Amino acid sequence: MNSLDKQKEIRSILIPENKPEVRKIDGQPTKIIGYAVRWNQLSNPIWGMFQEQFRKGAFTNRMADVYAAWQHDEREILGRTPSTLQVEEDEIGLRYEIEPPSWADKYLETIERGDVRGSSFIFRAVKEEWDETNPDMPIRTVTEAELIEVSPVTRPAYPSSSVGTRSEEEVFKSRPTIPMPASPATPDLEAEQRARQLHLYKP
DSSP states (O other), rough: OOHHHTTTEEEEOOOGGGGGGGOOOOOOOOEEEEEEEEEOOOOOBBBBBEEEOOTTTTTTOOOSOOEEEETTTTEEEETTTTTEEEEEEEESSEEEEEEEOOOGHHHHHHHHTSSSSSSEEEEEEEEEEOOOOOOOEEEEEEEEEEEEEEEEEEEOOOOSTTTTTTHHHHHHHHHHHHHHOOOOOHHHHHHHHHHHHHTTTOO
């Protein structure tokens, strides 16, 4: 596993307005359409450590080679840019259109029935900002990222349970931190500390 693989992160969105849909139009290929990301929409707390959002345009110029897989299974590739997968940024978020192969027809009904109603994506963060106004729940804003994969999924997938991806804990620990100023020592505390030093280093 190379260092770039370790930097991959997975996020999933399971909200009604993000549910993928199957579009069938006479004379045109069947498509799976959905949103992998919605701009500036705070996530639920990730493992209780931080919240996250993506700034509009975060993936601009970093969508050159993206693939779509069923449930993140690379053995079941649904499409790939620039031919059978289209990904674009609009005012809402990161939208995808997949033109699946015929063998994937068996999966389309599960999307139409609402059994599969999540969208997930794999990315590699390039630039990010941290807001620690609330130190108990800082906010990570991804301002630039490389898109690697989009997938229709049944349930969320998290990096900590996926081999070859970066865990949220690693993301949290790698953030730049602002040191808190030390509290001024009181005269009594200084005297106590001095007494302890004299006791410890008494000849």
